[in-house]
Amino acid sequence: MHRNLSPARWWAWLRGTTAGLQLLAVAVGFGAALGAAAFRWLIAAATRLFSGHDDYAAVAGAANPLLPSWGRWFLLLVPVVAGLIYGPLVYAFAREARGHGVPEVMYAVAERGGRIRPQVAVVKALASAVCIGGGGSVGREGPIVQIGSALGSSLGQLVRLPESRLRILVACGAAGGIAATFNTPIAGVFFALELILADFAVESFAAVVLAAVAASALSRAAFGDHPFLTLPAFSISSGWEYLSYAVLGLLAAGAGVGFSRVLYFIEDLCDRLWRGPEWLRPAVGGLLLGGFLLVLPQMYGVGYPVLGAAVDGGYTIGFLLILLVGKMVATSLTIGIGGSGGVFAPSLFIGGMLGEAFGLVLHSINPALAGTPGAFALVGMGAAFAGAARTPLTAVLIMFELTGEYTIILPLMLAIALSAGVSKLISKDTIYTRKLVRRGIDLHAPDRTLARVPISSATRPVPPPLDPDASLEVVTSRFAEEEGSALPVVGDDGELLGIVLAIDVERAVQDEAEQVCAADLARSVPILEETRSLDDALSELTRHGGAGLPVRDATGCLSGWLTHRDLLRAAAGARRAAR
Numbered sequence: 001m002h003r004n005l006s007p008a009r010w011w012a013w014l015r016g017t018t019a020g021l022q023l024l025a026v027a028v029g030f031g032a033a034l035g036a037a038a039f040r041w042l043i044a045a046a047t048r049l050f051s052g053h054d055d056y057a058a059v060a061g062a063a064n065p066l067l068p069s070w071g072r073w074f075l076l077l078v079p080v081v082a083g084l085i086y087g088p089l090v091y092a093f094a095r096e097a098r099g100h101g102v103p104e105v106m107y108a109v110a111e112r113g114g115r116i117r118p119q120v121a122v123v124k125a126l127a128s129a130v131c132i133g134g135g136g137s138v139g140r141e142g143p144i145v146q147i148g149s150a151l152g153s154s155l156g157q158l159v160r161l162p163e164s165r166l167r168i169l170v171a172c173g174a175a176g177g178i179a180a181t182f183n184t185p186i187a188g189v190f191f192a193l194e195l196i197l198a199d200f201a202v203e204s205f206a207a208v209v210l211a212a213v214a215a216s217a218l219s220r221a222a223f224g225d226h227p228f229l230t231l232p233a234f235s236i237s238s239g240w241e242y243l244s245y246a247v248l249g250l251l252a253a254g255a256g257v258g259f260s261r262v263l264y265f266i267e268d269l270c271d272r273l274w275r276g277p278e279w280l281r282p283a284v285g286g287l288l289l290g291g292f293l294l295v296l297p298q299m300y301g302v303g304y305p306v307l308g309a310a311v312d313g314g315y316t317i318g319f320l321l322i323l324l325v326g327k328m329v330a331t332s333l334t335i336g337i338g339g340s341g342g343v344f345a346p347s348l349f350i351g352g353m354l355g356e357a358f359g360l361v362l363h364s365i366n367p368a369l370a371g372t373p374g375a376f377a378l379v380g381m382g383a384a385f386a387g388a389a390r391t392p393l394t395a396v397l398i399m400f401e402l403t404g405e406y407t408i409i410l411p412l413m414l415a416i417a418l419s420a421g422v423s424k425l426i427s428k429d430t431i432y433t434r435k436l437v438r439r440g441i442d443l444h445a446p447d448r449t450l451a452r453v454p455i456s457s458a459t460r461p462v463p464p465p466l467d468p469d470a471s472l473e474v475v476t477s478r479f480a481e482e483e484g485s486a487l488p489v490v491g492d493d494g495e496l497l498g499i500v501l502a503i504d505v506e507r508a509v510q511d512e513a514e515q516v517c518a519a520d521l522a523r524s525v526p527i528l529e530e531t532r533s534l535d536d537a538l539s540e541l542t543r544h545g546g547a548g549l550p551v552r553d554a555t556g557c558l559s560g561w562l563t564h565r566d567l568l569r570a571a572a573g574a575r576r577a578a579r
Contacts, residue, residue: 015161018203025172025207028155029214032148032176036215037222039125039144040181046133047301050078056135058305060297075135075297076290082134083282086127087338091279094123099335100343101128101142103435105149105174105196111441113163114153114170121150127340131282135289137299137330138341140181145342148177148215149196168204171197175208176215178398183225185216187398194391195432242414248358248376249383249415253422255324255354256387259347260431263332264438270336278338285337292330298323299330302345310356311374317357324353343431347385355380378403379412383419388431392420455537456530458570459551459560465490468497468519475505475518484563486547489522496558498522501547527552530559534567541567 014020048054051074052064064074090097096104097120108116128143152173156166171192179188189212193200197208274281293299298306310320331346358380359373382399386392395416400409423430429437465488466475478487485502500521508516525544528537528551541549541564553559 014159015165018206021161021165021168021203021207022210024155024159024161024169025211026214028148028152028169028172029176029179029211030218031151031155032144032173032211033180033215033218033222035121035125035147035151036144036177036180036219039129039140039147042125042129043132043140043301046082046129048133050082050134051300055305056300057298057303060300060306072294072297075293075300076287079135079286079289079293080283081286082130082136083284083286083337083339085134086130086340087282088279089123089130090127090338090340091277094120096120097124097127097146098338098340099142099435100138100341100432101146102195102342103432105146105170106432107436107441108149108153109167109170109196114166114168115157116146116150116153116170118150118154118157121147121154124150124340131334131339131341132301134286135293135300136334136339136341137289137301137303137327137346138334138339138343139302139345139348140342141178141344142342143340144177144181145174145191145196148173148175148180152176152211167197168207171204171208172211175212179212180215180219182398182402183216183219183223184398184401185212187394187401188212188215190397191391191394194394195389242411244358244362245376245379245411245415246418248355248380249418250422251358252351252354252380252383252415253387253419253426255350256347256384256389256419256431257423257427259328259331259343259350259384259388260427260429260434262328263335263343263431264434266329266332267336270333282338285333289330289333289337292326292333296322296326296330299326303327303349304345307349307352310352311377313356313360313373315356317360320353320357320360324350324357327353343388344385347388347431348381351380351382351384352377353380354384375408375411378405378408379415382412383415386416387419387423390420390423390430392416395420453534453570454530455528455532455534455551455562456560458534458537458566459530459562460566462550462558462561463487463548466500466518468517468522470518472505472508472514472516475500475521476509479505484548486563488550488558488561489518496527496550498524499548499550525549527558528562530554534570537562537567 014024044054047056052066053059053062061072063071067074094117101124105116108114124143124146128140132138132140149170150173152169153166156169161169174196175188175192178191179185189208192208193204197204270285276284306323309315310323315323327346327349331343334341356373356377359376363373378399382395386395396413399412400406463482463484466478468489468491479502486499488499489497491497497519500518501523504521508521526540526549528540528549530551530553541562548561548563550558551560551562
């Protein structure tokens with residue numbers, strides 16, 4: 001159809017049409033899948049290099065076969081060596097690659113028009129793989145989201161997409177990354193729409209779905225189509241079990257919010273204690289992480305084998321609670337010392353330990369209250385993530401797709417809904433937005449740019465005022481000469497009497513009200529303080545017609561004039577400066 005288009009028209013078609021956006025979305029999906037595959041290989045290679053095992057969490061406490069005489073003591077030095085690699089890498093090439101990634105993508109979409117530097121994908125992949133392979137107790141979803149989003153942003157910037165479509169392509173990268181790494185295309189779509197883009201418009205939905213399908217298809221061709229966890233068969237045999245799942249949802253809300261609080265408390269503590277160069281912080285902090293791994297080696301890396309063993313009933317109630325608290329501390333310490341990795345997998349781990357322990361307790365009290373404890377572990381995983389991230393749709397879908405268990409859907413929905421609701425009651429922010437709020441960025445503010453810009457930076461000189469006694473003919477002539485649609489009326493004593501709007505003058509002319517003067521047409525309006533923000537000015541402008549409002553300085557004298565056009569010009573300049 002477009003075979004005979006010239007290059008210029010081809011690029012215009014790619015940038016400006018829905019079909020072009022969908023083609024780009026498919027390309028981003030394939031790119032995210034390849035990025036996810038490369039990242040998983042890097043993690044496996046780094047884990048084998050540092051620990052001598054494919055996944056050290058599966059053989060927690062074993063010696064490194066490459067250093068058999070060291071026994072478990074190699075754990076003390078592995079995070080230090082890893083920190084010496086990824087610390088300088090992140091510091092020198094992409095400092096936004098530090099931490100758990102998703103908040104940086106949310107910030108790029110909300111504040112930077114979807115612009116992410118291309119090198120972020122490479123640096124994030126390398127740094128996170130080395131961090132996880134070197135014992136960092138973090139997940140791989142945050143890096144995958146940031147890698148896929150950076151690929152989408154880079155392609156969009158290369159094609160020179162407008163910001164509205166560039167944001168969609170960033171979300172496509174996030175959806176493709178989640179779909180590929182966890183084999184969850186539906187959850188990938190809702191993760192991108194619910195958390196990253198916060199937009200369910202048809203164009204956005206279609207593009208994100210195409211990206212997720214492309215990524216998942218390529219991932220399944222490479223890695224197969226297997227569920228994340230194999231659960232024992234179970235069913236709801238009594239209505240009382242729903243009450244048990246409801247209680248678990250309430251507990252999971254506390255665990256999710258508690259994880260967020262511990263994470264940022266330890267990060268703040270590390271910030272206060274560290275006084276050296278930032279590139280060295282992961283290596284020095286690695287000594288603390290290594291010491292923690294010596295005590296609890298199950299915390300090494302992502303920890304999926306430990307989670308699987310817990311679901312299979314391999315641990316006692318006491319040890320499950322130790323693992324729960326241990327994961328909170330280990331993940332928080334990894335990120336606090338400057339590590340790179342996600343918090344999604346740790347949230348699942350924490351919820352899984354909580355759910356399994358809760359199920360075992362109920363089963364010991366009265367088997368009628370609890371079926372299979374493994375089912376409680378699965379529900380706890382989804383509910384804890386919903387409590388931490390407050391994304392209930394994503395939590396339900398991702399747990400369903402990760403396990404392939406439809407019979408769990410009703411108790412899962414119940415617990416997740418309660419967890420998300422209680423989480424909102426006890427915490428204004430989530431584990432993702434809290435990082436941005438601490439930097440002064442509130443994604444839920446009506447207009448974050450306008451709130452940061454003072455009125456004084458947008459005002460123009462006050463138009464020459466109208467005399468109160470000016471006739472309708474004089475007033476009409478003035479408006480014919482002026483570009484604006486409002487003029488001030490100032491008395492002999494210099495006091496502002498109001499403003500005259502062009503629309504009121506037009507009505508007076510149509511009514512042939514020849515005896516009307518400027519004072520009769522003047523509307524009383526507020527005078528803006530030049531130190532207030534443009535956010536305040538916007539509401540006043542909208543309330544009073546938007547044609548223009550006077551501005552005064554600290555002494556009370558008129559110092560300027562503000563219109564909607566001036567406000568938008570200043571806001572656009574502030575956004576460009578922020579980039």
